[in-house]
Amino acid sequence: MNRVVITGIGVYSCIGKNLDEVKDSLYNGRSGIVLDPVRKQFGYRSGLTGYLEKPQLKGILDRRSRIMLPEQGEYAYMSTAEALKIAGMDHDFLEHNETGIIFGNDSTAQPVIEANDIVREKKNTMFAGSGAVFQTMNSTVNMNLATIYKLKGINFTVSAACASGSHSIGLGYFLIKHGYQERIICGGAQEVNIYSMGTFDALGAFSIRENEPTKASRPFDRDRDGLIPSGGAATVVIESLESAQRRGAKILGEVIGYGFSSNGSHISNPTVEGPLRSLNMSLKDANIEASEIDYINAHATSTPQGDMSEAQAINEAFGECRPPVSSTKSMTGHECWMAGASEIVYSLLMMQNNFVAPNINFENPDEFSAKLNIADVVKEQNIDVFLSNSFGFGGTNSSLIVRKWK
Protein backbone atom coordinates (compact mmCIF):
# COMPACT_ATOMS: atom_id res chain seq x y z
CA MET A 1 0.00 0.00 0.00
CA ASN A 2 1.31 3.41 -0.92
CA ARG A 3 0.90 6.45 1.27
CA VAL A 4 -0.82 9.22 -0.68
CA VAL A 5 0.27 12.82 -0.28
CA ILE A 6 -0.86 16.17 -1.59
CA THR A 7 1.82 18.16 -3.38
CA GLY A 8 -0.17 20.82 -5.20
CA ILE A 9 -3.34 22.83 -4.66
CA GLY A 10 -4.98 25.60 -6.64
CA VAL A 11 -8.27 27.43 -6.60
CA TYR A 12 -10.33 29.94 -8.57
CA SER A 13 -13.44 30.91 -6.64
CA CYS A 14 -15.80 33.70 -5.70
CA ILE A 15 -13.73 34.43 -2.60
CA GLY A 16 -10.45 34.71 -4.48
CA LYS A 17 -8.72 33.99 -7.77
CA ASN A 18 -5.72 32.28 -6.18
CA LEU A 19 -4.61 30.69 -2.92
CA ASP A 20 -3.42 33.92 -1.30
CA GLU A 21 -6.65 35.78 -1.97
CA VAL A 22 -8.71 32.82 -0.82
CA LYS A 23 -6.68 32.40 2.37
CA ASP A 24 -7.33 36.05 3.28
CA SER A 25 -11.04 35.70 2.57
CA LEU A 26 -11.30 32.57 4.69
CA TYR A 27 -9.49 34.21 7.58
CA ASN A 28 -11.53 37.40 7.39
CA GLY A 29 -14.87 35.72 6.78
CA ARG A 30 -15.43 37.49 3.46
CA SER A 31 -18.48 36.46 1.45
CA GLY A 32 -18.42 36.13 -2.34
CA ILE A 33 -22.19 36.25 -2.75
CA VAL A 34 -24.00 38.92 -4.80
CA LEU A 35 -27.49 39.60 -6.14
CA ASP A 36 -27.56 39.20 -9.92
CA PRO A 37 -30.51 41.13 -11.40
CA VAL A 38 -30.14 39.26 -14.71
CA ARG A 39 -31.17 36.02 -12.97
CA LYS A 40 -34.36 37.65 -11.76
CA GLN A 41 -35.20 38.86 -15.26
CA PHE A 42 -34.46 35.37 -16.60
CA GLY A 43 -37.05 33.85 -14.28
CA TYR A 44 -35.09 32.71 -11.25
CA ARG A 45 -36.94 32.74 -7.94
CA SER A 46 -33.65 33.81 -6.33
CA GLY A 47 -31.09 36.11 -7.95
CA LEU A 48 -28.38 35.28 -5.41
CA THR A 49 -25.15 33.73 -6.70
CA GLY A 50 -21.43 33.54 -6.14
CA TYR A 51 -19.69 36.05 -8.40
CA LEU A 52 -16.47 35.33 -10.30
CA GLU A 53 -14.50 37.32 -12.83
CA LYS A 54 -13.90 35.41 -16.04
CA PRO A 55 -10.22 34.52 -16.49
CA GLN A 56 -8.49 36.08 -19.50
CA LEU A 57 -6.75 33.22 -21.27
CA LYS A 58 -5.88 34.91 -24.56
CA GLY A 59 -2.10 35.01 -24.71
CA ILE A 60 -1.89 32.15 -22.20
CA LEU A 61 -3.57 29.37 -24.15
CA ASP A 62 -3.63 29.06 -27.93
CA ARG A 63 -6.83 29.52 -29.93
CA ARG A 64 -7.51 25.78 -30.33
CA SER A 65 -7.28 25.19 -26.59
CA ARG A 66 -9.45 28.20 -25.78
CA ILE A 67 -12.34 27.46 -28.11
CA MET A 68 -12.77 24.01 -26.60
CA LEU A 69 -12.96 25.24 -23.01
CA PRO A 70 -16.33 25.99 -21.44
CA GLU A 71 -16.63 28.38 -18.53
CA GLN A 72 -15.86 25.81 -15.83
CA GLY A 73 -12.97 24.52 -17.93
CA GLU A 74 -11.43 27.99 -17.85
CA TYR A 75 -11.70 28.05 -14.08
CA ALA A 76 -10.22 24.54 -13.94
CA TYR A 77 -7.30 25.58 -16.10
CA MET A 78 -6.55 28.44 -13.71
CA SER A 79 -6.72 26.30 -10.56
CA THR A 80 -4.74 23.50 -12.19
CA ALA A 81 -1.99 25.83 -13.43
CA GLU A 82 -1.61 27.12 -9.87
CA ALA A 83 -1.60 23.62 -8.37
CA LEU A 84 0.93 22.24 -10.85
CA LYS A 85 3.24 25.18 -10.25
CA ILE A 86 3.19 24.45 -6.52
CA ALA A 87 3.68 20.74 -7.21
CA GLY A 88 6.69 21.53 -9.38
CA MET A 89 5.25 19.73 -12.40
CA ASP A 90 5.80 21.59 -15.67
CA HIS A 91 4.61 20.65 -19.18
CA ASP A 92 7.78 18.70 -19.90
CA PHE A 93 7.50 16.66 -16.70
CA LEU A 94 3.83 15.84 -17.34
CA GLU A 95 4.47 14.82 -20.92
CA HIS A 96 7.19 12.39 -19.92
CA ASN A 97 6.01 11.06 -16.54
CA GLU A 98 2.71 9.18 -16.45
CA THR A 99 0.21 11.40 -14.66
CA GLY A 100 -3.55 10.94 -14.50
CA ILE A 101 -6.49 13.28 -14.18
CA ILE A 102 -9.83 12.72 -12.46
CA PHE A 103 -12.03 15.80 -12.24
CA GLY A 104 -15.47 16.23 -10.79
CA ASN A 105 -18.01 17.86 -13.08
CA ASP A 106 -21.71 17.24 -13.48
CA SER A 107 -23.02 19.70 -16.07
CA THR A 108 -22.09 21.93 -18.93
CA ALA A 109 -25.35 23.69 -19.62
CA GLN A 110 -24.36 26.89 -21.41
CA PRO A 111 -22.48 25.36 -24.35
CA VAL A 112 -25.28 22.83 -24.94
CA ILE A 113 -27.94 25.52 -25.03
CA GLU A 114 -25.94 28.01 -27.09
CA ALA A 115 -24.81 25.47 -29.68
CA ASN A 116 -28.33 24.18 -30.20
CA ASP A 117 -29.73 27.71 -30.42
CA ILE A 118 -27.29 28.37 -33.29
CA VAL A 119 -28.22 25.13 -35.08
CA ARG A 120 -31.92 25.87 -34.65
CA GLU A 121 -31.43 29.30 -36.21
CA LYS A 122 -29.05 28.36 -39.03
CA LYS A 123 -30.47 24.90 -39.75
CA ASN A 124 -26.90 23.72 -40.08
CA THR A 125 -24.94 21.92 -37.38
CA MET A 126 -21.61 23.17 -38.68
CA PHE A 127 -22.39 26.64 -37.41
CA ALA A 128 -21.97 25.34 -33.87
CA GLY A 129 -18.25 25.44 -34.67
CA SER A 130 -15.48 22.98 -33.99
CA GLY A 131 -15.17 23.72 -30.28
CA ALA A 132 -18.76 23.07 -29.28
CA VAL A 133 -18.67 19.28 -29.04
CA PHE A 134 -15.72 19.43 -26.65
CA GLN A 135 -17.47 22.01 -24.50
CA THR A 136 -20.79 20.21 -24.38
CA MET A 137 -19.69 16.83 -23.05
CA ASN A 138 -19.74 16.23 -19.34
CA SER A 139 -16.10 15.11 -19.42
CA THR A 140 -15.12 18.48 -20.89
CA VAL A 141 -12.78 19.49 -18.07
CA ASN A 142 -10.91 16.21 -18.19
CA MET A 143 -10.56 16.06 -21.95
CA ASN A 144 -9.36 19.64 -22.20
CA LEU A 145 -6.83 19.56 -19.37
CA ALA A 146 -5.52 16.14 -20.44
CA THR A 147 -4.92 17.59 -23.90
CA ILE A 148 -3.38 20.87 -22.76
CA TYR A 149 -0.97 19.10 -20.42
CA LYS A 150 -0.45 16.01 -22.63
CA LEU A 151 -1.27 13.67 -19.75
CA LYS A 152 -0.60 9.96 -20.16
CA GLY A 153 -2.30 8.38 -17.14
CA ILE A 154 -5.89 7.69 -16.13
CA ASN A 155 -8.38 10.16 -17.57
CA PHE A 156 -12.06 10.32 -16.68
CA THR A 157 -14.66 12.54 -15.06
CA VAL A 158 -16.57 11.85 -11.88
CA SER A 159 -20.21 12.94 -11.95
CA ALA A 160 -21.68 12.59 -8.51
CA ALA A 161 -23.70 15.76 -8.06
CA CYS A 162 -22.41 17.91 -5.20
CA ALA A 163 -19.98 15.21 -4.08
CA SER A 164 -18.20 15.04 -7.48
CA GLY A 165 -15.06 16.92 -6.42
CA SER A 166 -14.70 14.91 -3.23
CA HIS A 167 -15.12 11.53 -4.94
CA SER A 168 -12.53 12.58 -7.55
CA ILE A 169 -9.94 12.89 -4.80
CA GLY A 170 -11.15 9.74 -3.08
CA LEU A 171 -10.90 7.66 -6.24
CA GLY A 172 -7.49 9.13 -7.06
CA TYR A 173 -6.38 8.28 -3.54
CA PHE A 174 -7.49 4.66 -3.96
CA LEU A 175 -5.70 4.31 -7.32
CA ILE A 176 -2.43 5.60 -5.91
CA LYS A 177 -2.77 3.76 -2.62
CA HIS A 178 -3.15 0.47 -4.48
CA GLY A 179 -0.33 1.17 -6.89
CA TYR A 180 -2.17 1.79 -10.16
CA GLN A 181 -0.97 5.38 -10.59
CA GLU A 182 1.87 7.42 -9.17
CA ARG A 183 0.27 10.83 -9.46
CA ILE A 184 -3.15 12.18 -10.35
CA ILE A 185 -4.51 15.68 -10.86
CA CYS A 186 -7.84 15.70 -9.02
CA GLY A 187 -10.36 18.46 -8.64
CA GLY A 188 -13.79 19.81 -9.24
CA ALA A 189 -15.26 22.47 -11.52
CA GLN A 190 -18.58 24.25 -11.53
CA GLU A 191 -20.13 26.57 -14.10
CA VAL A 192 -21.85 29.71 -12.77
CA ASN A 193 -23.69 30.95 -15.85
CA ILE A 194 -27.39 31.70 -15.92
CA TYR A 195 -28.30 28.44 -17.68
CA SER A 196 -26.57 26.23 -15.15
CA MET A 197 -28.80 26.58 -12.11
CA GLY A 198 -32.33 27.41 -13.29
CA THR A 199 -33.58 23.86 -12.82
CA PHE A 200 -32.13 23.77 -9.31
CA ASP A 201 -33.76 27.14 -8.53
CA ALA A 202 -37.03 25.58 -9.67
CA LEU A 203 -37.03 23.38 -6.56
CA GLY A 204 -37.21 26.45 -4.30
CA ALA A 205 -33.98 25.36 -2.64
CA PHE A 206 -32.20 28.71 -2.97
CA SER A 207 -32.20 31.44 -0.34
CA ILE A 208 -34.34 34.46 -1.13
CA ARG A 209 -32.69 36.74 1.41
CA GLU A 210 -31.92 39.04 -1.52
CA ASN A 211 -31.76 42.24 0.52
CA GLU A 212 -28.68 40.89 2.33
CA PRO A 213 -26.64 38.81 -0.16
CA THR A 214 -23.63 38.32 2.09
CA LYS A 215 -25.86 37.16 4.94
CA ALA A 216 -27.96 34.80 2.84
CA SER A 217 -25.74 31.72 3.16
CA ARG A 218 -26.01 30.77 6.81
CA PRO A 219 -25.36 27.05 7.27
CA PHE A 220 -26.52 25.63 10.61
CA ASP A 221 -28.18 28.93 11.58
CA ARG A 222 -31.74 28.63 12.80
CA ASP A 223 -32.96 31.24 10.30
CA ARG A 224 -31.40 29.84 7.12
CA ASP A 225 -33.74 29.66 4.15
CA GLY A 226 -31.76 27.87 1.46
CA LEU A 227 -28.45 27.64 -0.38
CA ILE A 228 -26.80 30.03 -2.84
CA PRO A 229 -25.37 28.56 -6.04
CA SER A 230 -21.76 29.34 -6.77
CA GLY A 231 -18.80 27.85 -8.59
CA GLY A 232 -15.28 28.05 -9.99
CA ALA A 233 -12.71 25.29 -9.77
CA ALA A 234 -10.24 23.71 -7.41
CA THR A 235 -7.37 21.34 -8.06
CA VAL A 236 -5.62 18.92 -5.71
CA VAL A 237 -2.53 17.14 -7.00
CA ILE A 238 -1.97 13.85 -5.22
CA GLU A 239 0.86 11.35 -5.58
CA SER A 240 2.52 8.47 -3.86
CA LEU A 241 4.85 9.42 -1.04
CA GLU A 242 7.65 7.67 -2.89
CA SER A 243 7.06 9.76 -6.02
CA ALA A 244 6.89 13.00 -4.06
CA GLN A 245 10.07 12.25 -2.14
CA ARG A 246 11.88 11.13 -5.28
CA ARG A 247 11.02 14.45 -6.92
CA GLY A 248 11.91 16.42 -3.82
CA ALA A 249 8.40 17.91 -3.81
CA LYS A 250 7.08 19.86 -0.86
CA ILE A 251 4.38 17.75 0.82
CA LEU A 252 1.32 19.74 1.86
CA GLY A 253 -0.63 16.97 3.55
CA GLU A 254 -1.47 13.29 3.45
CA VAL A 255 -4.80 11.81 2.41
CA ILE A 256 -5.42 9.12 5.00
CA GLY A 257 -9.11 8.31 4.71
CA TYR A 258 -11.94 8.09 2.19
CA GLY A 259 -15.44 7.02 3.00
CA PHE A 260 -18.46 6.79 0.73
CA SER A 261 -22.03 5.63 0.81
CA SER A 262 -25.39 5.94 -0.86
CA ASN A 263 -28.49 6.85 1.12
CA GLY A 264 -30.69 4.37 -0.70
CA SER A 265 -33.60 6.68 -0.13
CA HIS A 266 -35.15 9.82 -1.65
CA ILE A 267 -33.47 11.55 -4.59
CA SER A 268 -33.16 14.93 -2.87
CA ASN A 269 -34.18 14.52 0.77
CA PRO A 270 -31.15 13.83 2.98
CA THR A 271 -30.83 11.13 5.60
CA VAL A 272 -28.72 10.89 8.76
CA GLU A 273 -27.77 7.26 8.32
CA GLY A 274 -26.20 7.61 4.83
CA PRO A 275 -23.71 10.37 5.70
CA LEU A 276 -22.98 8.64 9.01
CA ARG A 277 -21.86 5.50 7.19
CA SER A 278 -19.60 7.61 4.96
CA LEU A 279 -18.12 9.41 7.98
CA ASN A 280 -17.47 6.19 9.86
CA MET A 281 -15.98 4.50 6.81
CA SER A 282 -13.48 7.35 6.36
CA LEU A 283 -12.46 7.13 10.02
CA LYS A 284 -12.01 3.36 9.70
CA ASP A 285 -10.00 3.74 6.50
CA ALA A 286 -7.78 6.34 8.19
CA ASN A 287 -7.45 4.02 11.17
CA ILE A 288 -7.95 6.87 13.62
CA GLU A 289 -10.36 7.66 16.44
CA ALA A 290 -12.97 10.38 16.08
CA SER A 291 -11.16 12.29 18.83
CA GLU A 292 -8.15 12.74 16.54
CA ILE A 293 -10.06 14.98 14.14
CA ASP A 294 -9.16 18.63 14.83
CA TYR A 295 -11.56 20.23 12.37
CA ILE A 296 -14.58 19.27 10.30
CA ASN A 297 -15.34 21.14 7.09
CA ALA A 298 -19.05 20.42 6.89
CA HIS A 299 -20.99 19.95 3.71
CA ALA A 300 -23.77 22.13 5.19
CA THR A 301 -25.22 24.19 2.36
CA SER A 302 -27.69 26.35 4.32
CA THR A 303 -30.78 24.31 3.54
CA PRO A 304 -32.95 23.54 6.58
CA GLN A 305 -33.17 19.76 6.05
CA GLY A 306 -29.64 19.14 4.79
CA ASP A 307 -27.88 20.97 7.61
CA MET A 308 -30.10 19.33 10.21
CA SER A 309 -29.30 15.84 8.95
CA GLU A 310 -25.57 16.50 8.76
CA ALA A 311 -25.54 17.99 12.26
CA GLN A 312 -27.14 14.79 13.57
CA ALA A 313 -24.67 12.61 11.67
CA ILE A 314 -21.66 14.57 12.95
CA ASN A 315 -23.02 14.51 16.48
CA GLU A 316 -23.59 10.77 16.24
CA ALA A 317 -20.05 10.09 14.98
CA PHE A 318 -18.18 12.60 17.12
CA GLY A 319 -20.39 12.93 20.19
CA GLU A 320 -18.37 14.17 23.12
CA CYS A 321 -15.25 14.98 21.03
CA ARG A 322 -16.95 18.07 19.60
CA PRO A 323 -14.20 19.16 17.16
CA PRO A 324 -14.60 22.65 15.66
CA VAL A 325 -16.98 22.59 12.70
CA SER A 326 -17.53 25.20 10.01
CA SER A 327 -19.11 25.32 6.61
CA THR A 328 -17.09 27.47 4.25
CA LYS A 329 -20.21 27.59 2.09
CA SER A 330 -21.28 30.38 4.43
CA MET A 331 -18.78 32.49 2.44
CA THR A 332 -18.57 30.78 -0.93
CA GLY A 333 -22.13 29.62 -1.40
CA HIS A 334 -22.60 26.10 -2.69
CA GLU A 335 -19.88 25.34 -5.22
CA CYS A 336 -21.68 22.11 -6.15
CA TRP A 337 -19.54 19.85 -8.41
CA MET A 338 -16.46 21.78 -7.30
CA ALA A 339 -17.22 21.88 -3.58
CA GLY A 340 -15.65 18.62 -2.48
CA ALA A 341 -12.32 19.63 -4.01
CA SER A 342 -12.39 23.31 -3.04
CA GLU A 343 -13.18 22.45 0.54
CA ILE A 344 -10.08 20.27 0.72
CA VAL A 345 -8.12 23.29 -0.55
CA TYR A 346 -9.81 25.62 1.95
CA SER A 347 -9.14 23.22 4.82
CA LEU A 348 -5.51 22.75 3.77
CA LEU A 349 -5.06 26.53 3.76
CA MET A 350 -6.40 26.58 7.31
CA MET A 351 -4.08 23.72 8.26
CA GLN A 352 -1.07 25.51 6.76
CA ASN A 353 -1.91 28.78 8.49
CA ASN A 354 -3.21 27.50 11.83
CA PHE A 355 -6.77 28.75 11.83
CA VAL A 356 -10.33 27.53 11.51
CA ALA A 357 -12.31 29.67 9.09
CA PRO A 358 -15.54 31.01 10.48
CA ASN A 359 -18.99 29.72 9.67
CA ILE A 360 -20.19 33.26 9.02
CA ASN A 361 -23.81 34.21 9.69
CA PHE A 362 -24.17 31.56 12.39
CA GLU A 363 -26.13 33.60 14.89
CA ASN A 364 -28.62 31.21 16.45
CA PRO A 365 -28.40 27.42 16.49
CA ASP A 366 -31.27 25.08 15.86
CA GLU A 367 -32.00 22.02 17.94
CA PHE A 368 -29.30 19.94 16.20
CA SER A 369 -26.57 22.48 15.42
CA ALA A 370 -26.64 23.51 19.10
CA LYS A 371 -24.92 20.22 19.87
CA LEU A 372 -21.98 20.97 17.56
CA ASN A 373 -18.91 23.10 18.24
CA ILE A 374 -19.47 25.54 15.37
CA ALA A 375 -16.81 28.19 14.81
CA ASP A 376 -18.87 31.35 14.37
CA VAL A 377 -15.72 33.48 14.29
CA VAL A 378 -12.20 32.69 13.08
CA LYS A 379 -10.31 30.51 15.55
CA GLU A 380 -6.53 30.51 15.78
CA GLN A 381 -5.61 26.88 16.33
CA ASN A 382 -3.42 24.07 15.12
CA ILE A 383 -5.01 21.50 12.81
CA ASP A 384 -3.24 18.15 12.54
CA VAL A 385 -6.13 16.24 10.98
CA PHE A 386 -9.28 17.45 9.25
CA LEU A 387 -12.30 15.79 7.75
CA SER A 388 -14.33 17.15 4.85
CA ASN A 389 -17.87 16.02 4.00
CA SER A 390 -19.64 16.21 0.65
CA PHE A 391 -23.13 14.98 -0.12
CA GLY A 392 -25.16 15.08 -3.31
CA PHE A 393 -28.49 14.42 -4.99
CA GLY A 394 -29.31 10.77 -5.34
CA GLY A 395 -27.92 10.22 -1.87
CA THR A 396 -24.24 10.07 -2.81
CA ASN A 397 -21.94 10.76 0.14
CA SER A 398 -18.18 11.23 0.43
CA SER A 399 -15.89 11.95 3.36
CA LEU A 400 -12.16 12.64 3.12
CA ILE A 401 -9.59 12.84 5.91
CA VAL A 402 -6.29 14.67 5.52
CA ARG A 403 -3.38 14.74 7.98
CA LYS A 404 -0.68 17.38 8.28
CA TRP A 405 2.70 16.29 6.99
CA LYS A 406 5.37 16.49 9.67
Place this chain on the structure above:
Amino acid sequence: MNKEEIISKVNEFLIEEFEVSADKITPDAPLKETLELDSLDYVDLVVIIEGNFGIKVHQEDFATIRTFDDLYNYIITKSAQTTVA
Protein backbone atom coordinates in the same frame (compact mmCIF):
# COMPACT_ATOMS: atom_id res chain seq x y z
CA MET B 1 -17.26 43.84 -53.67
CA ASN B 2 -14.13 43.90 -55.84
CA LYS B 3 -11.16 41.56 -55.49
CA GLU B 4 -9.14 43.93 -53.27
CA GLU B 5 -12.07 44.36 -50.92
CA ILE B 6 -12.59 40.59 -50.71
CA ILE B 7 -8.88 40.00 -50.04
CA SER B 8 -8.89 42.65 -47.34
CA LYS B 9 -11.98 41.18 -45.67
CA VAL B 10 -10.66 37.60 -45.84
CA ASN B 11 -7.31 38.60 -44.37
CA GLU B 12 -9.03 40.55 -41.62
CA PHE B 13 -11.10 37.60 -40.37
CA LEU B 14 -8.28 35.10 -40.76
CA ILE B 15 -5.99 37.28 -38.65
CA GLU B 16 -8.72 37.66 -36.05
CA GLU B 17 -9.93 34.06 -35.96
CA PHE B 18 -6.64 32.19 -36.32
CA GLU B 19 -4.44 34.72 -34.52
CA VAL B 20 -1.82 34.89 -37.24
CA SER B 21 0.27 38.00 -37.87
CA ALA B 22 -0.61 40.00 -40.97
CA ASP B 23 2.87 39.82 -42.50
CA LYS B 24 2.62 36.03 -42.79
CA ILE B 25 -0.32 36.29 -45.17
CA THR B 26 0.85 36.58 -48.76
CA PRO B 27 -0.95 35.33 -51.91
CA ASP B 28 1.49 32.45 -52.44
CA ALA B 29 1.80 31.38 -48.78
CA PRO B 30 0.38 27.94 -48.01
CA LEU B 31 -2.96 28.29 -46.23
CA LYS B 32 -2.79 25.19 -44.04
CA GLU B 33 0.75 25.68 -42.78
CA THR B 34 0.48 29.44 -42.32
CA LEU B 35 -2.73 29.25 -40.29
CA GLU B 36 -1.63 25.98 -38.64
CA LEU B 37 -4.96 24.40 -39.56
CA ASP B 38 -5.88 20.96 -38.27
CA SER B 39 -8.94 18.98 -39.33
CA LEU B 40 -11.11 20.72 -36.73
CA ASP B 41 -10.13 24.20 -37.89
CA TYR B 42 -11.65 23.66 -41.34
CA VAL B 43 -15.07 23.57 -39.66
CA ASP B 44 -14.48 27.05 -38.30
CA LEU B 45 -13.07 28.23 -41.64
CA VAL B 46 -16.27 27.13 -43.40
CA VAL B 47 -18.39 28.88 -40.78
CA ILE B 48 -16.56 32.22 -41.00
CA ILE B 49 -16.53 32.24 -44.82
CA GLU B 50 -20.24 31.44 -44.97
CA GLY B 51 -20.92 33.98 -42.24
CA ASN B 52 -18.95 36.75 -43.93
CA PHE B 53 -19.86 36.18 -47.58
CA GLY B 54 -23.18 34.32 -47.45
CA ILE B 55 -21.90 31.56 -49.72
CA LYS B 56 -22.24 27.82 -49.30
CA VAL B 57 -18.86 26.23 -48.66
CA HIS B 58 -18.13 22.50 -48.68
CA GLN B 59 -15.25 21.16 -46.60
CA GLU B 60 -14.12 18.95 -49.47
CA ASP B 61 -13.51 22.07 -51.60
CA PHE B 62 -10.44 22.76 -49.48
CA ALA B 63 -8.68 19.83 -51.15
CA THR B 64 -7.90 22.16 -54.06
CA ILE B 65 -7.29 25.33 -52.05
CA ARG B 66 -3.57 25.39 -51.25
CA THR B 67 -2.61 29.05 -51.05
CA PHE B 68 -4.26 32.23 -49.86
CA ASP B 69 -4.67 33.23 -53.49
CA ASP B 70 -6.57 29.99 -54.11
CA LEU B 71 -8.87 30.91 -51.25
CA TYR B 72 -9.47 34.47 -52.53
CA ASN B 73 -10.28 33.13 -56.01
CA TYR B 74 -12.56 30.45 -54.60
CA ILE B 75 -14.55 33.04 -52.66
CA ILE B 76 -14.68 35.41 -55.63
CA THR B 77 -15.97 32.64 -57.91
CA LYS B 78 -18.50 31.37 -55.38
CA SER B 79 -19.70 34.91 -54.60
CA ALA B 80 -20.23 35.58 -58.30
CA GLN B 81 -22.23 32.34 -58.66
CA THR B 82 -24.35 33.23 -55.65
CA THR B 83 -24.99 36.75 -57.02
CA VAL B 84 -25.99 35.41 -60.45
CA ALA B 85 -28.20 32.75 -58.91
